[in-house]
Amino acid sequence: MSDMIRGYTDTIILAQLLRHDSYGYELNKAVAQASGGLLELKEATLYTTFRRLESAGCIRSYWGDETTGARRRYYAITELGRALYRENCADWQTFKTIIDTLLQGEEEP
Amino acid sequence: MSDMIRGYTDTIILAQLLRHDSYGYELNKAVAQASGGLLELKEATLYTTFRRLESAGCIRSYWGDETTGARRRYYAITELGRALYRENCADWQTFKTIIDTLLQGEEEP
DNA sequence: AAATATACATTGACAGGCGAGGTATCTCCG
DNA sequence: CGGAGATACCTCGCCTGTCAATGTATATTT
Secondary structure: OHHHOOOOHHHHHHHHHHHOOEEHHHHHHHHHHHOOOOOOOOHHHHHHHHHHHHHOOOEEEEEOOOOOOOOOEEEEEOHHHHHHHHHHHHHHHHHHHHHHHHOOOOOOO | OHHHOOOOHHHHHHHHHHHOOEEHHHHHHHHHHHOOOOOOOOHHHHHHHHHHHHHOOOEEEEEOOOOOOOOOEEEEEOHHHHHHHHHHHHHHHHHHHHHHHHOOOOOOO
C-alpha cells in the first residue's frame, strides 16, 4: 500500500531543503538515493507539493541562473517551514510509537 | 496532520481481530485505549473499512446473539486477512526505516 | 420523559497521490 | 545530421481513503 506515503511528502521535502536549497529534479533523486531506491516521489506529487508548501509560506522559490541546460527552479525553506518540519517530526515520533503498539496483534493463548 | 493514519486503519483493525473476534464499537474503544487516547478511528472510517476488508475477503462478519441491548455485528479475521496483516507489518517496518532516514534533516555545517 | 450510552450505517465533500500527457534544452552516438 | 536519452519543468483529471453530518434502534439512568 503506497498510501503510507500520504502525509509525509511535505516533511520529506522540508527535510531535504533543510540541508540546502534544491530543485525538483535533484531533490527527487536525493530522496530516491537516500531511501535506497525504495521510495521515490512521483513528479506530479512533487510539484503539487511544492505549490502547496509555497502558498503556505513554508518554502520560497527562485530561478537558478543556469547559462546552459534546462532552467531550474530552486526552493528554500522558510522559518515557517522549519517550524512545520519540527512539528511534523514530533508527530512522527508519536505516531510511530502508537502504530508500533497497535500492531502487536497477538493471538489468544 | 491526521492523515498520517491513512493506510493504517486496515492493519490496526486486523491487529485487533487477530486477538479475538470483535464488533465495531468495542474494537474502536480498544484502539482508543491501546493508543492511550491519542488515536481514535472515526465511525465513518471504521465502518467503511469493515466493508472494504470484508469484500476483499480479509474478514467475515456474523451477527451476535444478544438477547438484550443493541445488536452487534461481529468480525473475524480470515486467512487472507492474516496474510495481509503480515504483509502490512513488514511494510511498516520498512517504511519506518525509510522515513527515519529521510527525516534526518541536518543543516550545513 | 429526557438524557446518555451502546451499536450500526450511509451520504457527500474533500484532499493528497499519481498516471498520463505536454514543453524545452543539452549531450552522445552512429 | 537525426534520434535517443537525460535533464528539467508543469498540469489535468481520476481515484481512494478519511470524516463530518446525519439517521436508526435499544437499554439504562436520572
